[in-house]
Amino acid sequence: MRRGFKAEAERRAAAAREQLGVGPMDPIDPWAYAQMLGVVVLSFDELGLEPKHVEQLLQRDPESWSGLTLKESGRHFVLLNPVHAPARQVSTMMHETAHIVLNHVPKQVDISTSGLMLLSDYPAEQEEEADWLAAAILLPRDALCHFRRLGWTAGQLCSHFGVSGPLCEWRLRMTGVDIQMRRARRA
DSSP: OOOTTTHHHHHHHHHHHHHHHHTTSSSSHHHHHHHHOOOOEGGGGOOOOOOOHHHHHHHOOOGGGGEEEEETTTEEEEEOOTTTTHHHHHHHHHHHHHHHHHTOSSEEEEETSSSEEEOOOOOHHHHHHHHHHHHHHSSOHHHHHHHHHHTHHHHHHHHTTOHHHHHHHHHHHHHHHHHHHHHHHHO
């Protein structure tokens, strides 16, 4: 990750919340944020895929993808995997929106002979940046500190902010919030 990006992401996260009128202690709606940015969220059903493709993507191999971002004629579109749990969709929506906010460009996009778009992923550094910004917007560090001081568990944080356990645990670990809390208790 480029130097200074984590601090930049925290500032961008605070600005995003302020733009939406959402305080740091409150959950944020990634769909409202995307709408504010002019992002169109596509419904999987709108794609009109052949049944064999739907079965492959949603039944046989639903873990092969979480979401994707497309850009057409200057507009951004996001598609989420509809069979994923709501908390995972929250994370995915914010992650895809973070790619847009950060002006990331996929490594490669190919079109098959049948006209299907075959997407490559983003470079590793851009994936890390989108992960960090998405988590910072969803789980502000100040809020994590505040609620941990009150004795909230990771499960309570997940419920309050509408995020998954793995995302919450990752954010607590990566920001050092729990280490900070332990040090403060010892002092």
